[in-house]
Amino acid sequence: MHSSCRIVFMGTPEFAVPSLKALAAAGHRIVLAVTQPDRPAGRGRKLEASAVKRAALEMGIPVFQPKSIHLPESVRMLSEAKADLFVVAAFGQILKPVVLSIPAQGAINVHASLLPRYRGPAPVQWAIIRREAETGVTIMQMNEGLDTGDVLSTATVGIDATDTGQSLLERLSHVGADLLVETIRNYDRLKPLAVAQDHTQASYAPMLKKSDGRINWAKSAEDIDALIRGTIPWPGAYTSMNGKRLKVFRAKPETGLLDAPPGTVLRSPSDELWIAAANRPISLLEVQIESGRRMPIGMFLKGHPVPAGLVLS
Template sequence: MSRPLRIVFMGTPDFAVPTLRAIHDSGHTVVAVVTQPDRPKGRGRKLTPPPVKKAALDYDVPILQPETVRTDEFHTQLAELKPDLFVVVAFGQILPQSLLVIPTQGAINVHASLLPRHRGAAPIQWAIIKGDAQTGVTTMMMDKGMDTGDILLMRKTAIESDDTAASLHDRLSLMGARLLIDTLNELQGGTLTPTPQAHDQATYASMLKKKDGEIDWSLPAEQIERLIRGLTPWPGAYTFSDGVRLKIFKASVLDREVSITPGTIIECFPGELRVATGKNALAIQEIQGKSGKRLPIDDFLCGCRLPDGTCLGSTKKLR
């Protein structure tokens, strides 16, 4: 039987936690955990550790939190650990080639897409926004590029019609942990066959910003509905009414032809909010307004009247 691998784990957000736990439980040796520094969060700006650090505190393992990995000191720290392998999951910093050559068996990344589609920072969100029928997780050997290394293993899952970025995140997080263990098993068994990516088929999932959530009502209802799901819970899809930001969490597409200005609230039954779009209409089902509470639309409309003919997307926008 092969000896346990000496692994340096690198990751930061919740997505990476199941993989760290899976490696620890598999019998391999986590010789260090590398994660981002604690950051101020919330209204009180309290210094908060990243989720991976919180998880790593359960284990007797060194935790490294470099502001940048591109220092001689950090390079020396990792080299002294004599790792067999780096495992990297949503770490948040690009590793230079000088680090990638430290482990004797290289560095493996777990990425939340079916590479080469959706390379980059936000693959889960963009898979929904773009209307992909399926997505998945990929393990790959890391090189100096952005998610460009050879593919090791891949697992697929359908994107359901009610999937949000949150639900897909949780499913792919667990899939990624299992896939990484399968990858380690095949690595030790000598059965891994790295496959170069088809670079000419690559697409990029750019990092999302709050401004990306503003709804363009001239788009088809189907596209807006995907945007809402893809941006839930963050950064959130939103529009405006008289300068007040309305954050939309759930909506459905109505196969109804409309011939009025996109963004206009159309006649509907009490307790419903239907909005004209560039193609068909959208029925808003969950929304957040001034109160800061996420509400079913009928509860929201009890305290905030939006009459037929109101046009959403006011030019008096809050930033």
């Protein structure tokens, strides 16, 4: 494809912003940025613009926020943009054929997994929770399925033992932006070589629910650690202590013998809090009790002594 093409960009969260900026930096003309409507956020439930809307306005790109991309006025607006290509990155609405057929060169998607694994809205979080060693980014040709299109290019990224949903998503957003620019540069060559996904190998990464953050102490210490990291920044991992919700932000599997059922507070060094998991103890490093502040465990224990033998649920 020629070095400058007309692009309609569709994206919503922070993950999509590096792709938007990289396309502009590569000399492409972003004729329209399409993003989700402003949503209530924070304690005051004030309407908040998406990360893509904020970035697009700073860049002087017109913004369009349809309730549905398939309404007749949305389809008309997209048609009038006369785009060579639609580029989609975590937009939040599935595109039907009426929209996919508009751009001359089709529509491509930046997805934060190695497809066909982890299709769906939360691939990064589930890859950590399920303790994958690596993940990556796939650029695919869009069809009307959910992340089922032919693969144009991929980049693999290792998952570190300290990665959170937030840190890994941030890293993948930049890898994805670079891969996107390179894929569009070689689009004419890559398009006929696009590889159909093996649907028998597909797995799904559903949207996380609040309840997905509840710690099951009957799992291994490694699984619990992965859940804690994978649910950052949302919904966050939590347990129940004396009837109050205790959020856990960081933990570390320890070595040691267990002589107590899962969830039991173990005898541990004075400024540490060790809990029995299925296979070994896990040490909680940073927590927040309901209506309290987030704090390192040593500071927390000064104000909230936790006796050995107490059971968390």
